[in-house]
Amino acid sequence: MKNVRFDEKGLIPAIVQDADTSEVLMLAYMNEEALRRTLSSGEAWFYSRSRKKLWHKGETSGNRIKVRSIWKDCDSDTILILGQPTGPVCHTGNKTCFFEKLTEQDVEA
């Protein structure tokens, strides 16, 4: 696949941003097949690093992400998906996976 650079594991990080609210919702990883399916289906597909398999976002929860547009960054090794989630994106039930603030206390050794 040209024009997109996958890492040594064949993956590329994909940021998902809510196309309506602009909130950053999650970061997941795609392999070539996940990216192809995302582009052809209009819904977000990823590669689950823990389960080691393709993952159609929402296949279990029902909370899918409808893709509005896909962007790549200047060195073609990160993807940004602008999409419309059909429900909470996070497995915790939160709208976004980024719901915990990080402070200096969190990084004390």
Place this chain on the structure above:
Amino acid sequence: MKNVRFDEKGLIPAIVQDADTSEVLMLAYMNEEALRRTLSSGEAWFYSRSRKKLWHKGETSGNRIKVRSIWKDCDSDTILILGQPTGPVCHTGNKTCFFEKLTEQDVEA
């Protein structure tokens, strides 16, 4: 460092979002030291994978990122920085690194 999970290379991906416009600006990687310096200085520090060294964003270009808040995701392996860039974030001179749209043509084998 507890509460944050670095990968097997000691890195964690960090998304940078413009705190004012909500635009996603870039994705880079932090090691522990970069995260500590970011939290203590209030400016974004990263670890450059190509140059293999700590990288104070803007040290060459002058375009720094002033940090407003830092978030982590639900499994603590991605960071989201809400910040205020002092100039274009991208080395191409673009405001954001995500300025190229990806289409099905881009992923043809």
